[in-house]
Amino acid sequence: MPVIGGIASGDVTEDTALSGNHIVIEGDLTITDADHDQSAFVAQASTVGDHGYGSFTLDASGHWTYTADNNQAAIQQLGADDTLTDSFTTHSMDGTADQLVTVTIHGTNDAPVMNVDNVMPVEDPSGNGVMTVSGVTVSDVDAGSDTFIVTAHADNGSIATIGGDSLDPADGGFTGSFDEVTALFTDGAVYTPNYSGLTATDKVTLTVTDGHSGSDTVNFIFKQYEPNGGVTLNGTTGKDWILSSTGDDLMTGNGGGDNFVFAAQSGNDTITDFHAGTDHIVLNGYGIPSAQADLTAWLADAGNVTETGGSAVIHLDANDTITLNGVTKASLTAHDFIIHPAGA
Structure with missing residues (x-):
């Protein structure tokens, strides 16, 4: 044998x-x-x-x-x-x-992934920026239950959930399961400016960390205070949400997959490094169709998107435009946009 x-x-x-x-x-x-x-x-x-x-x-x-x-x-x-x-x-x-x-x-630990549905930039009567974040969810491909810690740090102001939960790293942030983290942001989170030390812009860093030290981070960059109008908004090399103000802003993502956010009265803004197919333009409250076929038709309309010197210019309404430096009109598709209709 x-x-x-x-x-x-x-x-x-x-x-x-x-x-x-x-x-x-x-x-x-x-x-x-x-x-x-x-x-x-x-x-x-x-x-x-x-x-x-x-x-x-x-x-x-x-x-x-x-x-x-x-x-x-x-x-x-x-x-x-x-x-x-x-x-x-x-x-x-x-x-x-x-x-x-x-x-x-x-197996190995896969880091959690944090997704944000929408961010709304608002300015108070004094021109100070207020930001509301909604629809924050966390996912993790690893099966089984885990505990997550959510923290938020603002360079100048502060941020907390609308329900009053502290996200300050100094307080240990918020600890909970998938469902608890999702419930935490059911009503969103709001940023409060630091009125005693106002700077033109601020950055809020929202981080989720799992029980094995895997983490994901989203950055929010926006105007905090600038009485003379627009500001220069610079993103990071990570995942950014860059929020326009009511002035004429110069916006740079710096790579990493960025969302550039615009709302009514955003002015005539310029994005210096938009990457079609990777970055997104998020439009809040404009009368622009959200259905893919309708949005594709809207983009094809000569009056809605023009091109000057090889740079596409998106006409949001009679007063607001977005210029995409070095990006042609032909390279834009409906997949480059996230539309939130008024009241959504």
Whole structure:
């Protein structure tokens, strides 16, 4: 009877040492059989593992390879302490001996992702900026429950939920589950300027952190105080919401996937580095259609979007425009816009 030895197990880790988008591990079994020409295995090609996460190949010498799609939900949902196994059975040439080969897939922590539905810039009668954030949700591809900490830091003013919950890092922020974080922002959060130390602009940084130190951050950049009209608004290299004021603003995203927000009486603004297909123009309260087909038709209308010197100019109404430096009219699509109708 043949004797099988060698490597019959292996360990791999989600998102680690990938070949393309695949997890790959190899090993070698050995086989000894006293019978002449029987020290070999039955070759197998693309045999699906017993749990179906990946597939095995085996040649006659005993060399096996396991391959699994790293992006499949079952693997991406693994947390830092989670594992999956996948196995297949090898057979000796004479059919009298078998060996189970098992691969263990270890999970890693995937950082949570924070999404924001809308941000409304408002100015009080003195020209000071007030910002309201709504529809903040947190998602995490890792399965199972986790606890999240939400904090918000303003460079100059302060921010808290409308319900009165403190988000100040000095207070430890807000700690809760997915559902509790979502409920926290049901009514939104509001920014209050620092009236004793007003600067032209402010930045609020909203961060969510999971129990394994994975985090995501969204930055809000806006006018805090400028009695003479427009301001220069500079984003970060991360995820930004950049809010126009009632003056003529110069807005720069600086990469990272940015949302540029405009509301009625926003003036004649310029975005210096809009990236069609990556960034978004968020329009609040304008009479612009939100349905994709209708918005596509609106963009095609010669009176709504013009082009000057290779830069598209979007005419929001009789008084408000957005100039996109270096972006042609033809490159814009409905997917570059997020529309919130009046009252939405």
